Amino acid sequence: MAFGFDDVAERARQMATRAYAPVAVKLPDELKNLDYDQYRDIRFNPQKSLWRRENLPFELAFFHLGKFQTQPVSINEIAPDGRVNHVAFDRADFDYGKNKLTQKGWGDLGFAGFRVHYALNNPAYKDELVVFLGASYLRALGKGQHYGMSARGLGIDTVGGSGEEFPRFSEFWIERPAPQATTLVIHALLDSPRATGAYRFTLRPGDDKNPDTAIDVQARLFLRAGVATLGLTPLTSMFAHGENQPKAGDFRPEVHDSDGLMIATGDGKGGGEWLWRPLVNPNRTLVTSFSMAELKGFGLMQRDRAYTSYEDTEAQYEHRPSVWITPQGKWGPGRVELLQLHTPDETDDNVVAYWVPDSVPAPNQPIDFAYRMQWQGERQQRPPAGWTVQTRRGHGFVDRHKALDPREVQYVVDFDGPALRALPADAVVKAVVTAGSNAQIVERNAYRNPATGTWRMTVRVNRLQPAQPAELRAFLQTGDNALTETWTTIIQPE
Structure with missing residues (x-):
């Protein structure tokens, strides 16, 4: 039977019954002591990418350990017959640039992480599609996008508790794709002092019909202790x-x-x-x-x-x-x-x-969940009726003969969307605004912006206690029908 998600989940379950074993960092000093520029000078040779010789649609390239990346991850390939093959570190796969390293006694160091390449934007060139590097971080790209934000497998005590814990993916199993494959499956084992887990990532690169890159995730967690x-x-x-x-x-x-x-x-x-x-x-x-x-x-x-x-x-x-x-x-x-x-x-x-x-289940009891992650560009998820285009804070012309209340804050918010575009010229639209206990609404207005065809809302509020935060919520409405999403903000304390 082929190795798969249930096998990784069983490993995670067994690990959760035992005390956490910190990773023993055995990185050679010459790699630990690299400075930022020296580490960046180490590059993987793309000719050595996994599956390049077979001319498969996906390829894997690897990150070298060193500097901040000191904890190795183990990487395995799942062959079409279900066998698991360990991908060994080979220093000959890397270009070390100007670094003068002895490379004595390195052995199979493992890798810091890996990246997936695929012909995302041009059939003649395989772009970076997804990167797994550091803790449980990953980044992905859709067509025409540049790297920006990141995702993680799990967060523990990001807020609350005695300090944030960063679980890490310690081992990966990657299914070798078929010659015409348009998806890639990656299994990962997560470990930390208070949690273990199994993850299955199914990558679906963007294409001309749908430029988003989608990642379907199946996960099963086990807690070692409460969080x-x-x-x-x-x-x-x-x-x-x-x-x-x-x-x-x-x-x-x-x-x-x-x-x-x-x-x-x-x-x-x-x-x-x-x-x-x-x-x-x-x-x-x-x-x-x-x-x-x-x-x-x-x-x-x-x-x-x-x-x-x-x-x-x-x-x-x-x-x-x-x-x-x-x-x-x-x-x-x-x-x-x-x-x-x-x-x-x-x-x-x-x-x-x-x-x-x-x-949250008790320690050692499974937590199963699944989700789709979409990396989007111009065509992105929006509310069906109307949405916020921009938010600005401040005043325009203020009569110098009238003193402005120092507690006052004004927001100017623009909305757009099909529900607003479909309104007749004589439509009556109002701004429905609610404020928290620390704010008093002074004035609210909604009107069509003749320059753009969008609708503009202006809201003036007084903070009752400027040293405390104040919350606002607002949306546009005609009759009893909401036309937009709910815009909400926090006025920061001063």
Whole structure:
């Protein structure tokens, strides 16, 4: 019988009954002591890619250990007859550049991780499609996209507890694809002090008909001990500044891999509610959450796809992917949690979003869940009726003879979508705005923007206690019909 998901799950189950055994790092000093540039000078020889000789549609290339990447992962190939073949490290597969390394006693070091190549954009060239590197991190690309945000297999105590724990994929089994295959299956074993798990990733690269790259994930977890926060399907991104939070002195209007968190719930009438939370670069750690009885999907999205919004010819943030998570089956009640940290620039990821189930089985009892992860570009998941186009904060002309209340904040939010475009010219649209206990609504307006055909909402509120956060929620409505998703934001404390 072919090796598969159940075999990995059985290993995870057995591991969960034993105490965690930390990985003994046996990396040679000459690799541990490499500086950043020296490590980057080590490159895998693409001619040595796994399956290149067979001219298969997918190929695997590998990352060398060194510098920060000190914990080896074991990589195996599952042959068509079901046999498992270990992929051994061979230093002859790498170009070490200008490094002068003795390479004495290295043996089979293992790998730091691997990347999958596939002819995504051009049939004559195999692009990077997916990368697994570090802890349980992975990144993927759809057609025409550039690397941006990352996903993880699992998050433990990202918020709460005594500190975040980063489970890692310690071993992989990759099924050799058929000559005409359009999917690739990867199995992974996850391990950490408080959890083990088995994962099955089925990669479906984007094509001309559907440019998204989709990854179907089947997972089974076992806890060794209790956790404060179990974060399923964590997404990690970066937001430095944007239209809602411009940065003085930077010629680029916006710098971010994602500009908002979108959530589809199964709660309420009409199949549920759609929520949009614009991301911010907070002045202090900001944790918010959205509880619901049923989750239909969530994602960190890069909605703004215009080059003129970024003006960065190198980073090209307009090509960074959005990632949308769709549960397969019902996950039950829980919450989407959003953690935002302050970052001085774009070099650090400072945004994490994940699903936290209300109930978690006892240690050693399985937790089964499945989901689809879609890496999207121009064609991305949106609410069916209407959505937020942009969020801006601030005032326009203020009569200098009238004192502006220092507690006042104004938001200008633009909406678009088929429900709005279908409105007659004389349609009456109102902004439905609610505020938390720390905010008082001063004024709200909604009107068609004649320059773009979109609809604009302006909201003025007073913060009752500026040192405390204040929450706003708003959507556009005509009659009893909601026209848009619910836009929601947190006014940060001062």
